[in-house]
Amino acid sequence: MGSQGGFYQSKEFLDLVKSIGEARSKAEEDRIVLGEIETLKRRISDPDIPKFKMKEYIIRLVYVEMLGHDASFGYIHAVKMTHDDSLLVKRTGYLAVTLFLNEDHDLIILIVNTIQKDLKSDNYLVVCAALNAVCRLINEETIPAVLPQVVELLAHPKEAVRKKAIMALHRFYQKSPSSVSHLVSNFRKRLCDNDPGVMGATLCPLFELITIDVSSYKDLVISFVSILKQVAERRLPKAYDYHQMPAPFIQIKLLKILALLGSGDKQASENMYTVVGDIFRKCDSSSNIGNAVLYECICCVSSIYPNPKLLESAADAISRFLKSDSHNLKYMGIDALGRLIKISPEIAEQHQLAVIDCLEDPDDTLKRKTFELLYKMTKSTNVEVIVDRMIDYMISINDNHYKTEIASRCVELAEQFAPSNQWFILTMNKVFEHAGDLVNIKVAHNLMRLIAEGFGEDDDTADSQLRSSAVDSYLHILGEPKLPSVFLQVICWVLGEYGTADGKYSASLVTGKLCDVAEAYSNDETVKAYAVTALMKIYAFEIAAGRKVDMLPECQSLMEEFLASHSTDLQQRAYELQAVIGLDAHAVESIMPSDASCEDIEVDKALSFLNGYIQDSIEKGAQPYIPESERSGMLNISKFRNQDHHEASSHGLRFEAYELPKQTVQSKIPPASLASTELVPVPEPVYVRESYPTTTVSSASSDAGSTELKLRLDGVQKKWGRQTHSPATSTSSSTSQKTVNGATQVDGSNTSNSRTRETYDSRKQQVEITPEKQKLAASLFGGSSKTEKKPATGHKISKSSSHMVEKSHVPKSSMEVASEKKVPFQQPPDLLDFGEPTVQSNAPSVDPFKELEDLLEPTTQVASAENHGSTAAATKSPDIMGLYKETPAGIHNKDDSDILSGLSNPPVTNMLGGTTKTQVAQSSKGRRPNLKDSLQKDTLVRQMGVTPSSLNPILFKDLLG
């Protein structure tokens, strides 16, 4: 062991690494690396460097590229190395090319041939190296070149090769599903592989296939369940145990697959209940990996058709996660809670305090996960608290990506659950103010529309209240420096529409503010444009109301500036404003009616009001208008008429290549047929080119054909445009109405919630946890499912009831377990460890026939459990037999071979058996020998001529120490 554990590389490489390690700045490091690149460039192009030297140079190149420098000059040498006969050199070459190249690189073409050859090699390591390259370097076009070999390798005697061949096939599937679609059945076949490693690896592609198409894999449910059962019962070789858990990684993959297969399928789910329940009981919750399996069980339970007993176990597991001190487990607990509350919302109440703790945790990851949970459980009763918290958090972070996300969530929740208009406006203000330009512009438009339309009902007073509260808050906010552009646009628009509507503020005040905005944000054209239009509206409303308008001096100077602006848009708006001011009240009222932003503007597309004018003009001798479609037709007709002219024009620049001269016979094909073939674009130009030197008639008609083709496209486009337009508007209005309904409904329940809180406060002394937290908890969770009836002690009751549940659950489960193993459920893990080995020792002694029976047992149980649909079970059972004919034999074989290997190679098996134990022992012994080891390593490095400086010794620090 560890015979290769030494340093392979030369002193030069050691020096390089050392000097890079000691570089004090990035610039210094770059200088060193650039020097190294120069050296390598020089040496690598030397034609007679020995192979082993070359190998080292390539590794150094890989290292250089890992540090972020360009090593492309050496790629070709890496490719060359893959052709080498020596295994070591070849493998290095493959390693380098997989790291250097991508599937579209020019050099790939030079490797494909080598890969083909190597896939057929007798040496399985060569095959493995080639398969590794296949995964990385083969693209859609080159798949056919290696596919037959890869498929052949699926039956290779070495399990390592089978495993990798499956992965390669999976990779092909990812890159181009169509190229390997006929080979998908191979994955099913490999599921029954004798080697558990191959079986485990096959689960990866199967998981992906099942994610894409669940229905075609339903037949595998029983096989997966029985594999999982075997794994959980420790039928796999000891080598797959990890921290006393039987093959936990395989269990996790299987549970993930079962979760997909059982989702929304009662019958499939029923097959899984027993085994998932077993795993719940057996899982050792003291180790990390045990918890990983538990978490996966929870995910599975929350995804399959619900089963009350399993949900209970899941809830128990979650509460253990949440009570744990480990942040990792809390994180998983919160995540699991988020999954489970979809099915049983009431469990959130038991954990309210834990959730709040997580919300206040300094760990950012945990906090975000908790916000995700809160987002999922937001209701009209707790929206205020949750959104406030979210906004507070949003203000405190700098990560723009997450800020955007959380801002959009706030907006979404506010729109969905807002308890009052006032609150809604204030919340939106906060979001805009702090998330600023990260907010999608659509959100701003939505907000404007919402303010304009009100909450949809015919209650005008509520709408005008909403508007005046918006105006109030905006005028207030404008005093603050540096507001984001999107928010300013909203403010300007609202002030323009409603600034003076309720008569609370004078026009001069509002216009003054608007001028200030336009001046303060003078480099933001959009904001300026919004401000000018708002000014125009206010003046228009003033004129319409019959009041005298005097423009503020600053406004006048602003207008003068805009009239000469470089931006034509601003200029136009300023001119419009000027024009509007010059009009009388009546005219202004019809062009700028007050509060009419939601009125539909009727557009007469036919322009019928011009009919009279047209009539007059035609009578006076004007040409009538010809629509474009007819016009192009006319053009063709005119071409028909004066051929000479057409010929002249068609001899302009031609972009098509000239056809080879052919017989003119073809040109005699009547034009009518040409027109009919217009939908086949390819042959058409040929005809055109051939024919028109001789007969222009045909070319003209084909031209007509092509224009017709174009015309059709136009029609299609128009149709598309109109269609997409109208549904979009209609859906958006309907959603806004929905939110309206939600919000008005909310009001009633919200008052009840505040009442709960009051009563809660009156009795808070009785509980020892800080009142603030409880208050928060109550506002988050309290009254969520039940209302006023369980007020103050709401969470106390729920807590005690949860204890009851736990208590009642424990004896039940322990009884069950006792019948099997005499290991109580919630006992310390040591006992569990004791319990397991007895089962273990039994397993190998069972004779193969019995094992076979065992295997079939679950299926018969399942069959009997299904009272209904017994025919279905009957038809299924032979299937299972067929599938599992191989497996028991395989397991039997494996046991044998294990024993054999144990005989022939005792130290290896020793190592296998005692891996985890030795690990534990090492770590518990307080690693004495390490010091000696590292000293040894240190002296060796010194021997090699490198003197570690002060910085270096840490490099010898044991990672597991």
Add this chain to the structure above:
Amino acid sequence: MIKAVMVMNTQGKTRLAKFYEYLSVEKQQELIRGVFAVLCSRAENVSNFIDAESIFGPDSCLVYKHFATLYFVFVFDSSENELAVLDLIQVFVETLDRCFKNVCELDIVFNYSKVHTILDEMIFGGQVVETSSSEIMKAVEEISKLEAASNAITLIPKSASGWRSR
């Protein structure tokens, strides 16, 4: 699927970087820098998980583990389980430890290709193919043996050969 494996030391020097989807060298460096910046800002005794969507795009989680002077970082999508990946890191480091006997940072630096070999036995084309430390060891030892057999040349100075024979 695993998207990337990175090993970097506490000073931000990359010791190993493997991306299972092709990325340009510049992009790789950008991601590594991004990851290191986040890792630095993490306090002790917090969770080992980081929301990596801002660095690696949607549907990506990051799990890291701190060993002595090194950070081991795995980036993956929702088809893996966070806690399990944490143990996968453990398997990886334990395997390194068995391979190099009390592994230290320097071992990883100098046995660059060997570390890659170990990783390739564990993760193949972005999928976890082997999780048993002893199976990985077996495979790696066999590779070393055959490589040595096919290549009788001594690649290292004599003074260090004592190291090899350990």
